[in-house]
Every structure is written in C-alpha cells, then in structure tokens.
Amino acid sequence: MKSRTRLFHAVALLVILGMVLSACAAPVAPADSSGAAMADEGEEMAGRPLPDDAAEEQVIRYVTRDLSRLNPASESGFGRPWISHMWMPFFLRDRNHNLQPWLATDWEVNDDNTVYTIHIHPDAAWSDGSPVVAQEAIDYWSWAISPNCISCWTFLRLGTVAGAQAVIDGEADTISGLTAIDDKTLQITLESSNPTFIASMAHYNTGFVKMEDVNADEFAADANTRVNGPFQIEVWDLDAREYVVVQNPGWWGDTKPFIERIEAQWSNDENITYIMWQNGEADVAHWFTNIREPLRAENPDLFVLIPYATNFYFALHTSKPPMDDINVRRALLHAVDWDLAIGAAYEGSRNERIMKTHLTPELPCFVADNWPDFGFDPELAKQELAASKYGGPEGLPKIRISSGGSSPNYLRTAEIMAEQWKNVLGITDVEIRPGWGDAWGQDVDLVNVQRNSWGATIPDPAAMINGLWKYYAVPHEVGLDDEELGAMMAELSSLDPASAEYCEKVSAAEQRLLSHYYFLPMIWDLYEYVVQPYVKNFDANVDNNWSTLLDIYVAEH
Amino acid sequence: MYKYTLKRLAIAIPTFFAVLIITFTLTVLSPFDPVAMMMAQFEGTLDTLARDDVIEKIREQYGLNDSYGVQFTRWIGRLMQGDLGISINGQRNVLRMIVKTFPISFQLGLAGAVVTTLLGIPLGCLAALKQNTWIDYTIVGGTLGFRTVPVFVLAPLLLMLFVLVLDIMNVPRGWDGLFQTKVILPVCILALGPLPVVVRQTRAAVLEVFTMDYVRTAKMKGLEMWRIIIRHILRNALIPVVTTLGFVAEGLIVGSIFLDSIFAIPGFGGVAESAFRGFDYPVIMGVTMVSAVMIILTNLLVDLIYPFLDPRIKFE
Numbered sequence: 065m066k067s068r069t070r071l072f073h074a075v076a077l078l079v080i081l082g083m084v085l086s087a088c089a090a091p092v093a094p095a096d097s098s099g100a101a102m103a104d105e106g107e108e109m110a111g112r113p114l115p116d117d118a119a120e121e122q123v124i125r126y127v128t129r130d131l132s133r134l135n136p137a138s139e140s141g142f143g144r145p146w147i148s149h150m151w152m153p154f155f156l157r158d159r160n161h162n163l164q165p166w167l168a169t170d171w172e173v174n175d176d177n178t179v180y181t182i183h184i185h186p187d188a189a190w191s192d193g194s195p196v197v198a199q200e201a202i203d204y205w206s207w208a209i210s211p212n213c214i215s216c217w218t219f220l221r222l223g224t225v226a227g228a229q230a231v232i233d234g235e236a237d238t239i240s241g242l243t244a245i246d247d248k249t250l251q252i253t254l255e256s257s258n259p260t261f262i263a264s265m266a267h268y269n270t271g272f273v274k275m276e277d278v279n280a281d282e283f284a285a286d287a288n289t290r291v292n293g294p295f296q297i298e299v300w301d302l303d304a305r306e307y308v309v310v311q312n313p314g315w316w317g318d319t320k321p322f323i324e325r326i327e328a329q330w331s332n333d334e335n336i337t338y339i340m341w342q343n344g345e346a347d348v349a350h351w352f353t354n355i356r357e358p359l360r361a362e363n364p365d366l367f368v369l370i371p372y373a374t375n376f377y378f379a380l381h382t383s384k385p386p387m388d389d390i391n392v393r394r395a396l397l398h399a400v401d402w403d404l405a406i407g408a409a410y411e412g413s414r415n416e417r418i419m420k421t422h423l424t425p426e427l428p429c430f431v432a433d434n435w436p437d438f439g440f441d442p443e444l445a446k447q448e449l450a451a452s453k454y455g456g457p458e459g460l461p462k463i464r465i466s467s468g469g470s471s472p473n474y475l476r477t478a479e480i481m482a483e484q485w486k487n488v489l490g491i492t493d494v495e496i497r498p499g500w501g502d503a504w505g506q507d508v509d510l511v512n513v514q515r516n517s518w519g520a521t522i523p524d525p526a527a528m529i530n531g532l533w534k535y536y537a538v539p540h541e542v543g544l545d546d547e548e549l550g551a552m553m554a555e556l557s558s559l560d561p562a563s564a565e566y567c568e569k570v571s572a573a574e575q576r577l578l579s580h581y582y583f584l585p586m587i588w589d590l591y592e593y594v595v596q597p598y599v600k601n602f603d604a605n606v607d608n609n610w611s612t613l614l615d616i617y618v619a620e621h
Numbered sequence: 622m623y624k625y626t627l628k629r630l631a632i633a634i635p636t637f638f639a640v641l642i643i644t645f646t647l648t649v650l651s652p653f654d655p656v657a658m659m660m661a662q663f664e665g666t667l668d669t670l671a672r673d674d675v676i677e678k679i680r681e682q683y684g685l686n687d688s689y690g691v692q693f694t695r696w697i698g699r700l701m702q703g704d705l706g707i708s709i710n711g712q713r714n715v716l717r718m719i720v721k722t723f724p725i726s727f728q729l730g731l732a733g734a735v736v737t738t739l740l741g742i743p744l745g746c747l748a749a750l751k752q753n754t755w756i757d758y759t760i761v762g763g764t765l766g767f768r769t770v771p772v773f774v775l776a777p778l779l780l781m782l783f784v785l786v787l788d789i790m791n792v793p794r795g796w797d798g799l800f801q802t803k804v805i806l807p808v809c810i811l812a813l814g815p816l817p818v819v820v821r822q823t824r825a826a827v828l829e830v831f832t833m834d835y836v837r838t839a840k841m842k843g844l845e846m847w848r849i850i851i852r853h854i855l856r857n858a859l860i861p862v863v864t865t866l867g868f869v870a871e872g873l874i875v876g877s878i879f880l881d882s883i884f885a886i887p888g889f890g891g892v893a894e895s896a897f898r899g900f901d902y903p904v905i906m907g908v909t910m911v912s913a914v915m916i917i918l919t920n921l922l923v924d925l926i927y928p929f930l931d932p933r934i935k936f937e
Contacts, residue, residue, distance in 0.1 A: 133712055214682055215659075215712050232678075282712040303721040304709060305795060305887045329794065332882040332891075335777045340792050343784050469661055500661070502652040571787050 077566060085387040112320040115600070124599065125617065127337050128350040131307055131330050133284035134300050136271035137208035137216035144254040144268055145610040146309055146326060150291040150582070151271030153209040154182050155262070157605040158612075159371055161523040162621045163266050167196065167292065171265070177560075182265065184248040187316045190274060190290040198244035204272035206231055206238045214282040221264040221582055226253045259560045263522045268607055294321050294614065297441070303315045303329045322617035341594070347618065348602070349594045354413045354473075359594055370604045371426040371527060374519035375419050378465065378478070380467045381537065383543030384512040385461040386535055391452035393581040397438070399445035400481050406587060409476035417583035422518070422532060426606070429525040429567035435578040438585070442488045449489050457490040464507070468515030470498040476513070513584070521607035525570045526556040542582050549576050596621070626739055633917040637910075644909045645696060648902040649689055655900040656680050657711045683709055697907070706903035706911075710895060715907040718892055723911060726881075726889035728799045729894070733811035737869060741816050742862065745823025746850060752828060764817040772879040780883075807837035807884045811877055815869040822865050826858035833857075836877065860930055865921040867923035 084487055114122070132139060136151045148156060155166035167188055172181045188196035208218040211234045218443050227240030241253040254261060264270055277289045287297050294315040298308040307328035311321060327344070331337040334355045340346045341359070359366060380387040380396070406418045421434045454460045465482070467474040478496045486490040501508040520528050533553045536542040552573045559566050595602045598621035605611035656679045680686050684695060699706060705715035741764075748760040767775070783790050783806070793803035830836060831854060839849045881891035889911070896904035927934045 210679075211682060215679050215709075217678075220675070282714070284705050284712070302713060303718055303887055305885055330885055333773070333777070336780065336792060336883055336885075337727065339777065339780050339784055343791060345791055361700070395873075436882060500657060502654065502657075505652060 127346040137218040155266035181253040197247040198250035202242040370591040374589040378584040393447035401440040405480040424588040429570040465513040628643040653900040710901040734870035736812035741819030745820040747784040749827035
C-alpha cells in the first residue's frame with residue numbers, strides 16, 4: 065500500500081512537471097498585430113498593377129544562415145537585405161554605387177566639405193502616420209553611437225561628425241554637430257573636411273528608428289516597431305526562428321512594391337538549404353560554402369553577385385623575422401602558383417576571383433594589373449630568397465601561419481602555400497594552426513603570417529586604401545613604414561571622387577602599397593544570392609540590400 | 622521519501638555552485654575572445670578593418686576588460702537577482718532564450734526517450750529470447766548500424782530520401798508543438814541514437830535474469846511466456862535499464878544540437894551549440910546551469926524509481 069502511494073506521488077509529480085513545461089512551450093503566439101494596426105491608420109497606398117506575367121501570390125521565401133537582430137545600428141548578418149526598406153537611410157545605392165534619393169530628396173555641401181545639409185522628403189512619414197522629422201535622426205544616432213547601444217557600430221559611419229566622439233566616449237548625450245534646421249532639414253557639421261561623407265548617409269547603419277520604440281540597450285525591432293519604409297515586420301523572433309516581413313500599407317512613397325511578403329528561413333546546415341532549393345522550397349538562397357557550385361555548373365544565370373568589396377589574404381608581419389626582409393616576402397609570393405593554389409583550395413569556385421590587387425573589380429578606380437610583379441615565377445623566387453639576409457631556406461626563421469578561422473578553404477590555401485614553398489624554395493619549417501591568435505597561446509607574438517580580410521560596405525576606394533594603410537602601419541599589426549606613401553594617403557582623404565585625378569592618385573597609392581609585398585593573396589570574395597529564374601528584377605547593392613526591392617516580383621512558374 | 626528527496630536536493634546545491642564556478646572560471650580565463658569570435662562571422666560583410674575598434678567597444682560594454690574578480694562578483698550579483706545577462710553573440714536576454722527554448726527541447730527529448738523506451742525494451746527482450754539467432758543479430762546489428770551514422774549525416778540522407786526521392790514531404794522545419802507531423806522525423810532520428818544502448822542493456826539484463834531460479838520455477842508452473850517476461854523478468858531486468866534511460870532522456874533534452882540545426886528547431890541544443898561555438902559565456906553559463914539541474918534531477922528521479930522496481934531497495 066505504501067509503495068502504491070509512493071508510486072502515485074512520483075507519477076503525479078512527473079505529470080505536473082510535464083504539464084508545466086508543455087504549457088511553457090505552447091506554440092509561439094501570432095505576432096502582435098498592433099504594428100500592422102498602426103500601419104493601417106496610415107493612408108493606403110495607391111495600387112500598382114502587377115506585370116502581366118506576375119504570379120497571383122507575391123511572396124518570396126528566402127533561406128540563409130545568418131539572421132540576427134534587426135536594428136539599423138547593429139545589423140550585420142544576412143538579415144540585412146530589407147533593413148533599408150524598413151528604416152530608410154537618406155539615400156540608397158544601386159548596384160553601380162550610384163546614390164538614389166530615398167528618405168531624403170537631395171543634399172548640399174559647403175565649399176570645404178565640412179557642412180552637409182540634407183533635405184528629408186516632405187511626405188516622409190512613419191507607419192503610424194506621424195511625419196519623419198530631422199530631430200528623430202539626431203535622437204536615434206546619438207543613442208546608437210553611445211555606449212548604451214549594445215553591440216552597435218553606427219559610430220563607424222558618424223564618428224567624423226563634430227561632437228560624435230564625446231557621445232561615443234559617454235561624455236555627452238547628443239551629437240553637437242547635428243542640427244535640425246527645421247522638421248525636414250538636417251545639418252551635419254564634420255570635425256574636418258570629408259568630400260565623401262555623404263556615402264555614409266546611404267548606409268543601412270544610418271537608417272533610424274523612432275526613439276520611443278527603442279525599449280532596451282539591446283534593442284531589437286519587432287512587429288511593434290514603427291517603420292518609415294515600404295516594408296515592416298510581421299514577426300522577427302530570433303528565439304522562435306520566425307522571420308516575416310510584409311508590406312507597410314501606409315508607406316508614403318510613390319511606388320508601391322509588388323512583393324507582399326518575405327518569409328526568411330534560418331538554415332544553419334547548408335546541405336539542408338540545398339535540399340530545400342532542389343525541392344522548390346526556396347526562391348532566394350544564400351550559401352557560404354562551395355556547396356552551391358553544382359548549381360552554378362547547371363545554370364550560372366541563377367547567381368546574383370553582391371558587389372561587396374572584400375579581399376581575403378594572408379598578411380605578412382613585416383616587423384617580425386623572416387618577414388622583415390622584403391626579398392623573403394617577394395620569394396614567398398613568387399613561389400606559389402596562385403591560379404593552381406586557389407583553384408585547388410576553393411575547389412574551382414573562385415577561379416575568376418583570385419586576388420591580384422586590393423581594389424576589387426566591383427569598385428571605382430579598379431585597375432586589373434596594378435600589381436605588375438604579381439605571379440608565379442619559381443626561378444625569381446629562388447633568387448629573391450638567396451638575395452635575402454637569410455641567404456636561403458636553412459637560415460630562415462620559422463614561419464607560423466594563423467589561418468584566421470577554421471574554414472577548410474583557408475586551411476587548404478595555407479597548406480598548399482607551405483607545400484609549394486617546400487617544393488620551390490626548400491622551406492620546411494612552417495607551422496599552420498587553425499583559428500586566430502588565440503590558437504597560439506604564449507606563442508601568439510611569434511605568428512608572422514595571419515590570414516585576414518578586408519572589406520567595406522561603403523564603396524569609397526580612397527578610404528579603403530587609406531584604411532588599409534592605417535591598419536597595416538600599426539607596428540603590432542604588420543608594421544609598414546613608408547613616409548612617402550603616408551603623404552600620398554593623406555592627400556587621398558581630401559580628394560573629390562568626381563575629380564579627374566582621383567582614380568589616378570588612388571591607383572598610384574594602391575600600387576605603392578602593393579609594392580611592399582606585405583601579404584599573400586587569396587581571393588576577392590564572392591558573396592552572392594542564388595535566385596530562382598521566376599523572381600524578376602532581383603538585384604543587390606554594396607551593403608547587401610535588395611536595392612531593387614520595389615520592382616522585384618514573382619512571375620508565374 | 623520526502624525527507625530523502627529534500628536531503629538529496631540539499632546536497633545538490635553545493636555541487637551546483639561548484640559546477641558554475643568551475644565553468645565561469647574556465648570560460649573567463651580561456652584565451653578565446655567571444656567578441657572577436659562574433660565579429661569573425663561577419664567577416665567580409667562588415668568593415669573588417671574597423672574590427673579592432675568595434676571589438677574594443679563591445680568588450681567594454683560587456684565588461685570583458687574587467688578583472689576576473691570584478692566579472693565574477695558582477696555575475697553572481699546578477700544571478701542572485703535572476704538575471705543571467707545578455708548574450709554577446711545574439712544580444713538577447715539569456716534567461717528569455719532559455720525559457721523559450723528549453724521546453725521545446727524538453728518535449729522533444731522526452732518524446733525521443735519514450736520512443737527509445739517503447740522500441741528498445743521490447744527489441745532487447747526479443748533479442749535475448751532469440752539469442753544468437755538471425756533475429757538477435759538483426760536487432761543488435763541494425764540498431765548499432767544506425768548509431769554509427771552521425772546525425773548530421775543520417776538526417777540529410779533521410780531527408781533526401783523522403784523529400785527528393787520519394788517526394789512524400791517537404792523539409793520539416795521549425796516548431797509548432799509536439800503533436801505535429803513535422804516532429805516525427807526529428808523524434809525518430811533522436812530516438813535512434815541511444816536505441817542500441819537500451820537494446821543491449823535490456824538484452825543483457827534479460828539474459829542474466831532468464832537463468833534465475835525463480836524464472837525456471839515460473840516456467841515449470843506452466844505460466845505463459847509473456848506473463849513470465851512482464852512479471853518476473855522485466856521487473857528485475859529493468860533496474861539497470863532505468864538508470865540508462867534516465868541519462869538517455871537527459872542527454873536527448875540538452876544534447877539535440879545537430880537536430881536543432883538541421884530541422885531549424887528553436888531548441889535548447891541550438892542555443893548551446895551557438896554559445897559554445899562563439900564562446901558566448903553568459904549563454905554558456907545559462908546552458909551549464911540548466912544542464913547541471915537536469916543531471917541532478919535525473920539522478921534523483923532515477924534513485925526515486927528504484928524502490929518501486931525492487932522492494933529490497935529502501936530510501937535511506
């Protein structure tokens with residue numbers, strides 16, 4: 065009898081525990097419709113007739129790996145394609161980097177490029193119908209660059225505005241260089257002359273949210289967050305992994321989008337994404353790995369390149385032996401057949417993207433042969449190593465390569481490099497470790513080859529070359545030392561991109577930078593979407609925005 | 622029983638805190654930088670040359686530049702207020718992440734354990750009763766065969782079969798509750814993992830009990846075989862199986878990492894996986910806490926069940 069009572073108690077306990085936990089795990093409630101309700105209060109957009117071949121249902125199913133919180137100040141993953149269509153920056157770029165009016169109609173700048181005046185579209189309004197005013201940008205940006213905004217990097221865009229540094233440092237609440245001249249006019253005063261500052265105003269980081277909707281330091285937008293763009297959130301729940309964006313019916317713009325709904329699906333396993341694609345469960349997909357290559361072989365037209373400016377390479381620490389001798393660096397470069405190496409390491413998927421210059425083909429001022437000495441030349445490599453202060457492979461200090469991540473592509477490239485150095489130059493004392501500096505423990509300071517990357521979402525070649533120079537002139541990074549190059553770089557900052565000499569000077573600076581042989585090239589990376597042929601007018605811009613979203617539609621299929 | 626339970630829980634408290642302190646110390650003192658690891662995933666899509674500036678700013682925000690002592694005191698202080706902190710990688714409240722995901726994994730793991738039990742015990746009995754016949758070999762070999770194929774291989778293969786070859790379903794994804802057809806495949810795959818353990822454990826236990834005198838007596842009395850198995854063999858054979866099942870269930874609940882990833886299930890395994898991959902220590906601490914509690918409770922539950930199976934065992 066006693067044991068029956070015990071059994072009863074134990075079973076009852078289990079049942080109660082199960083019920084409690086099941087109740088906690090009830091299916092996710094539908095998204096709060098208050099956001100949509102707010103939007104409904106706005107004036108309905110005039111209808112836009114669908115093209116003749118359009119499908120009845122205008123829904124895009126997008127599959128990707130990285131979907132992160134939605135906040136213009138922090139977004140960085142592959143959830144960003146529509147963020148500029150929810151919280152509009154003042155301008156929007158097309159594929160060729162041209163600025164289009166977006167939240168703003170136009171802008172002016174004073175003669176010395178220190179004061180920019182931006183005119184917000186007079187009809188611009190939030191999804192609740194309230195007008196978008198200049199002060200809202202000031203309020204949000206001041207929060208977004210402050211220490212309060214967790215994991216935010218808007219400061220990269222606005223750090224040059226007068227008074228921004230004080231806010232970044234937590235010493236002021238408001239960026240003093242921002243002034244609302246009136247509701248629709250924003251004046252931005254910079255610390256110093258910058259002819260390309262307006263580029264930041266087309267970056268998704270400078271879209272802004274109404275501060276009343278920012279409810280936490282780790283703010284993430286949801287269905288209740290008001291938008292000023294043509295799309296709004298229906299549900300964006302990172303925990304439940306549900307992501308749906310729908311049209312903002314109250315959008316103030318003249319052109320209504322065709323797409324009614326975008327359903328994003330998180331897929332951390334790229335094999336599964338591939339199965340979904342083959343089964344017709346995805347209209348747009350994004351793969352990071354080489355798994356997508358069979359699709360390219362079948363139908364290359366499915367691929368839409370994101371015109372990122374990205375290089376992947378192995379930086380050589382010129383302040384550490386044996387990289388302190390330029391002849392060693394030259395020898396290491398010339399001893400590798402880069403076409404074969406990258407072809408093998410990337411399984412043929414980057415044959416057309418072997419890095420031969422810093423500027424990528426997608427950028428202004430790109431010159432394909434700006435590094436004339438680039439290429440495989442074993443005899444030259446041997447001579448260069450012999451001419452170095454180390455005299456040959458025997459006296460060469462150990463080469464320690466940090467692969468910077470554990471991607472098989474990086475590791476394979478490093479292994480192929482080491483193999484070719486051994487075959488061509490007789491260098492055998494090479495150690496490769498996956499990961500960053502932390503993989504080396506106490507030996508971290510001895511690492512002399514570090515895989516790195518260089519990428520930017522603002523297509524400003526002068527700023528990029530300058531950025532590289534500044535980064536690699538730091539002693540603990542690569543430690544480049546070149547006074548003349550420093551002067552050339554300083555001049556680049558003041559050049560007007562529209563001037564005739566701009567590209568000439570950018571190319572000259574790039575060539576001089578390349579002549580330091582401070583890196584071993586890998587690839588200009590290839591970020592791209594795979595898009596079903598029935599998704600029409602699809603395109604993306606440099607910061608991975610579906611820049612043609614207003615014109616994208618799904619055709620009958 | 623209540624006294625015994627309370628005593629066991631009281632003993633568990635220092636164990637629990639010891640686990641937390643060790644985990645916190647190892648995580649904070651490790652050479653890995655969670656912010657750098659977070660930034661690495663944005664490589665090529667963010668202004669990577671500004672990475673160091675961004676990393677420094679975020680490290681400051683999370684207090685990662687503080688000394689171990691300061692970080693530990695802050696963490697304990699928050700823990701006492703029920704605040705597990707903010708995920709570095711996901712910038713979300715850790716407690717909310719766990720509260721949202723754990724019940725899903727709990728249901729999934731429990732369902733997997735039930736399927737394992739319902740399949741494993743009868744199959745183990747059958748294998749024992751048909752020892753050294755083709756049935757025995759098929760059961761043991763078959764279940765072991767499935768076990769040797771990793772989940773991240775087995776699941777895509779099964780999906781290719783069901784979705785692309787047989788065309789009978791779409792890729793099951795997400796979570797709409799336990800009683801949905803999309804849960805069948807993940808639960809079955811989940812159950813396959815520990816199935817050979819339960820089968821072999823049951824088989825061995827049944828074989829051992831089968832030679833006991835009381836079983837021979839029952840046979841001689843002319844009892845039907847099913848009655849002998851249920852009343853005399855299984856009851857005695859189940860003690861080691863229950864121990865195994867307890868840990869199987871615990872493992873299934875907190876360890877469905879690959880399944881969460883493959884089937885996009887918003888479960889606890891996915892939270893754990895991304896936390897460990899990104900060295901996201903606020904989440905690692907949360908995951909460790911839950912896992913520690915699960916292990917402590919599972920141990921306790923298993924011990925509480927023993928006396929019902931074997932009256933000779935008393936709560937002491």
